[in-house]
Amino acid sequence: MGVPQTTLEQWFVLQTVIEKGGYAQAALHLHRSQSSVSYALSSLQERLGLPLLEIAGRRAVLTEQGQALLAQARPLIMAFIQLEQRAAGLTNGERTQLSLVVDSVFPKRQLFSALKIFQQQFPQTQVHLTEILRTEDARQLSERAADVYITTLAPENALSGHWLLDVDFIPVASSKHPLLQLSASLSGADLARFPLITIADRDAPRREKQRLDAASSWTFTTVEAAVDAISVGVGYGWMPLERVRSALDNGVLCRLPLAAKTVRQTPLYLRFGAGSNTIDHTVSTLAQIVMQEIAATSQ
Secondary structure, three states: OOOOOOOHHHHHHHHHHHHHOOHHHHHHHHOOOHHHHHHHHHHHHHHHOOOOEEEEOOEEEEOHHHHHHHHHHHHHHHHHHHHHHHHHHHHOOOOOEEEEEEEOOOOHHHHHHHHHHHHHHOOOOEEEEEEEOOOOOHHHHHHHOOOEEEEOOOOOOOOOEEEEEEEEEEEEEEOOOHHHHOOOOEOHHHHHOOOEEEEOOOOOOHHHHHHHHHOOEEEEOOHHHHHHHHHOOOOEEEEEHHHHHHHHHOOOEEEOOEOOOOOEEEEEEEEEOOOOOOOOHHHHHHHHHHHHHHHHHHO
8 A cells, every 4th residue: 555645634635625615714724824734736647647636717616626536535634633522522522421320200301402512512422321220229330330329229429429410200191091070089999900001121130120010000110111001001100201291292191180199209329439549520421411401490
């Protein structure tokens, strides 16, 4: 393979001239003299042996050969810019990757909004997201070795994390479910006649499985599957309000009129991973963004 005869800088100058519309505009944007811009492009065309530019009116435009070659060079220019941005981030102590463990009942809208903002601020940091169910204990969570956790497990102290929000669970059933044909205030005996749809990990403790079996429950390992089962009339269940709101609005699901408490709340906490080097600038910024998104949507 031969030695390259052109430089990335020359291709970048060519791209800038086209984007800005001329030599003078490109020179101003690049903080260079117009003669240096002209020299870079002359050298590029001379080494290639092809005319890349022509003047149309007062603008510099690409020739047919220039269009083909610059189109191939653009991804290389962008890749090199991203490489330098990543190097700058590493110099400033930014992480190349970050792991996030989130309970599956955490509102998706706030989660993805926070991740979008984080990606805009740290475009070179890769986020590895893992969803879990509420049955994991402290030992299981620690084995995941994540940087940030959003779970039902409360932190040991204020330094390791704090309360984030309470997730509202409400009793729902299909709009055609027989429960909705009964009395206006449903009792426990009314509910006991039909399967209860629950969300539980397949590795849940045995006593939890026994309790669910005793209640004639159907267990699903994702919120989505549980909501789908309820929607087609398999049973009723307590589901996160945020996840069933649209189904309630369009009439697929109905809120059950219970005689007893009609809202259950599950607290979620934001926890940091173990280790003194975990809470760096990248990690703390992600945590702050998540908290800001929760605060903004609760107002």
